[in-house]
Amino acid sequence: MDAQSYNATLAELRAVRDEIKKARKELTRLEADRDQKIGRLAAYAKAKAERIAPAAGLSVADIVDLVPALAPDSLAENATPAAPPTQTTIAAPGHAVPEPTGQPTAAAPSTCTAEPLQTTASSTPAAAPAATDAPRALPSVPEGDTGDAWFTHSQGLVSTRPNFTQQARSTVFLDTATGILVHRQQTHHLDLGNATAADILTAVFHAIPEGVERIYVTAGDPWHRDADRYPYLRDAVAAWLNAPIPGWRTDTGRGRDQMAGHFVHARNPVGRFQRDSGEQHVEIRSVGEWFDTDGDDPAVIRDAFVLLWQALRRHWGDAVIMGSPSQTGRDLWTRTIPTRGQYAEGFPVLSEELRGLLHATAGQGRNELLTPPRVSAQLPQLVEYDRTFAYAKHTWKSPVGTPRRITAATFASWSEKEQMRALYGCGHWQIRVTVPDTWNHVGLLPAPAPGDRAWHYPATPGTTFTTWAGGPEIHTALTNPLTPWKIEILDGILWEDGKPLDDWAKKLKETWTNLSAQAHFQGDAQQARAAHLASRAVRAILLYGIGSFAQRPRMVTGTTPRTLERDIPPDAEIIGFDDEQITWQKPTGFSRDPNAHPEWAAAIWSGARAALLTQRHRDDNVHAGALHTEPGSVVAFRTDALYLTQPQAWPHHHQPGDYLLKGHLTGPVAAPTTEGELLGLRDAGRAALTPSAGEA
Known part of the structure; x- marks a missing residue:
């Protein structure tokens, strides 16, 4: 040829x-x-x-x-998994180990990002997936030298302190419903036409000829304008982002900023554009990434970002607010990496194999809805408790160093004291769990449910399942105030205890405390509201900053003119086209990210899930959490919130981790059976409750 x-x-x-x-x-x-x-x-x-x-x-x-x-x-029928590897059974000190009475149930694999709310319909054993769907187990570490080779770090991949100053970007705040644009101290009224991306860019750059680099949409959700034309909201967003814009094309990145292409998200998308000449770059983002707004004027939101920047500057002299809370949180963390001591050269990144295992086996927040007959069909009332700034409570200790594999045989050879010390430490364990025969409360440990990203929490007496869990949850299962659960250690990953996040989290907690106080004591209503929003932004920085360490793979989309087809990235998949442009998407993997630390996110998430069950308030000598309520009174878990049928006298001192009363709906109330019904009752309960002095 x-x-x-x-x-x-x-x-x-x-x-x-x-x-x-x-x-x-x-x-x-x-x-x-x-x-x-x-x-x-x-x-x-x-x-x-x-x-x-x-x-x-x-x-x-x-x-x-x-x-x-x-x-x-x-x-619906139960399935029996293959015989387990060698295991060690452990129990809480002073308790005998009960014998298993139930047949093991199959565990389906799950790679979890943000889990959907799971529904537990009854106290009878949950049915397995349809017989045509073969059950699968969560991944395990391979036996022998193959698995042992996982326990190392990725060569040349280290989280290090940056040696450059992050550059701020010119930012405006735009309400696309009213056309109000706030730029610094100036307010403009724009005609946005149909509020397409082209309309927005044309109007903004006409009002501000010198140009801007970031446009925060404060209200209007323009990417949802044609939602009725598409079967899924995400498709409507993708169409809005990828519509042709004369003189502009999808951004391809620049300098140190490797963020390129659009990010398609149903609620908070990111559009990244650049002039055809390449001279100007601009992002269109949703302020919903930072906090929920309630019809706030763009000027109030601008003031919130100013207060946020000023508060962060008290702890980081070179702090810059980046496009999203996760980017900001990760950037601020890198600027707390020590300049001396053991980790002055940075924190090494785990092997790709171990990171993949953690992605598949370490879930995020607990989201579970218990429906009749687990709870009464008519609830006497519905009470919402939300843990204040919850994740900040669990950053004081994190895994560091080269991980060690702890096989079942190794664990069995240890004394009881050594075993408990290991479980108190920073570890991630593959375990077989048996629910006690007399158990009558909520489930304690996550198990993979049918579905790629679903977890559930078995609570039926005698149920046995295999899963992975962190030390805090295993400790809770062994020492809970009701009855210790049976835990069999099958395999484990154990790190040294360290404090890589402690300085970062302390500074963010102090910033949050300062802004929360401003919101409470500020006499000017607009500034008080701005301070409140800024405090919520700090919460988002920590929350999503932690999530960014997990570095779950994402997809970005972009468009390329048909005449420049050869410029399409070689690893991109073409997902659409017209006579003018080709739309493509490509994965943004995590394998070479120097700040990928899923072990830190997994440890914090495990601690937060355990605290939803039980936590001690030392100063008050009081325990709080789901296990300190009457059986049958827990209606739902939602990340860091509990929904109960009875109010509790739990202390709240405005400290991270405290349970804040957020909503109270008097009954009788029909028990929610879907996530939508729960959220509707949540909103009604919050509206019915007299505003509290606390803030989550």
């Missing part, structure tokens, strides 16, 4: 590709229409998956995946 034939065949291949894309687009539309019709059929009281499946051309399992409520009873 000569060069001419080669180029001609490439052109033919592109034409075939375009036809395939068109066919797939039409197929996607038809599948979305089919799924919507299935959803409507499911609303019929006598709907059966067995009748819907052949009409839809799907299997019964496919129908159940779309509408779990249609699961036929005949397909």
Whole structure:
């Protein structure tokens, strides 16, 4: 083949590709229409998956995946996993180890980012997935030298203190519903037309000829304007971001800033654009990344960011507010890396294998809804308690150093004192768990549920399951105030105890305390509101900063003119096109990120989940948490909040981790059966409660 034939065949291949894309687009539309019709059929009281499946051309399992409520009873059966490896059974000091009485239930794998709310419908054993879906187990560390090789660090990948000053970006605040734009001390009224990205950029750069680099949308959610035209909200957002803009194209990054391409998110997307000439770069972002607004004027939100920057500067002389809380949090943390001592050269990053294992086995916040008959169908009342600045309570100790593998045999060879010391330390353990025969309260340990990102918390007496968990949760299961659970150690990862996040978290906690005090004592209502929003932004910096250490893989999207097709990144997937542009997406992996530390995020999340169950207030000598309530009184867990049927006399001293009364809805209240119903009751309860002096 000569060069001419080669180029001609490439052109033919592109034409075939375009036809395939068109066919797939039409197929996607038809599948979305089919799924919507299935959803409507499911609303019929006598709907059966067995009748819907052949009409839809799907299997019964496919129908159940779309509408779990249609699961036929005949397909639910327990599964028994393969025989476990060597294990060691441990119990709380002074307690005998109970014998298991229930059959082990299969555990499905899960890679968790932000878990959906799980529903526990009854106290009977949960049904396994449909028989057509083979159960899978969470990943394990391979045996022998292969697994041992995981316990190291990635060569040449270290978190180090930056040797440059972060540059601030010119920022404006825009309400796209009213057209009000605030830039420094000036207010402009813009005509945004249809509020497309093109309309916004044209209007903003006309009002501010010198240009801006970041546009925070404070209200209006312009990316949702055409949501009715798309089956999913994310599709509407992607279409808004990728619509052609004369004179602009998707940003490809610059200098030290490696952020390029759009970030498609249903609620808080990020559009990154640059002039065709390459001279100007600008982001369009949602201020919802930082805090929830309640119709606040853009000037108040501008003041909040000014107060935030001033407060951070008291602790970091070179602090700069970056585009998102996670970017800001991670940047501020790198500026607390010690300049002397053991880690003056930085904190090494774990091997890619161990990071992958932690991604798959270390979940985030606990999100669980308990429905009748686990709770009464009519609740006497619904009370919401939210842990104030919760994650800040769990940053004082984190894993450092080269991890050690602790096999079941090694753990068994230790004394009871050595075993408990290891479990109190910074570790991540593969365990087999058995719920006590007499248990009558909520579940204590996360287990993988059907679904790629789902976790549940088995509580049925006698249930046995295999999972991974952190030391705080295992300690809680062994020493809880009711009955110790049986824990069998199958494998483990153990680090030295260190304080890599302590200085960073202390500075953020002091900043939060200062801004919260300003919000409370400020006489000017606008400045008080701005200080309150700034304190919420500090919370977001810590919360999402911790999440950024997990470094879960993400996808970014971008557009390229058809005439510049060769500029499409080589690892990108083409997801759409028209006569002018090609839309693509590409993964942003974590394998070479110098600040990837999922072990830190996993340890904090484990501590926070454990504190939802029990925590001690030393000064008051009082315990708080779900296990200190009556059985059957816990309605839901939601990240760092508890929903109960009874009020509690738990102390609140405005300190991180304290339980703050956020909502109280008097009954009788119909027990929520969906996340939407719970959130509706939450909002009603907050509105009904007299405003409290505390702040979460």
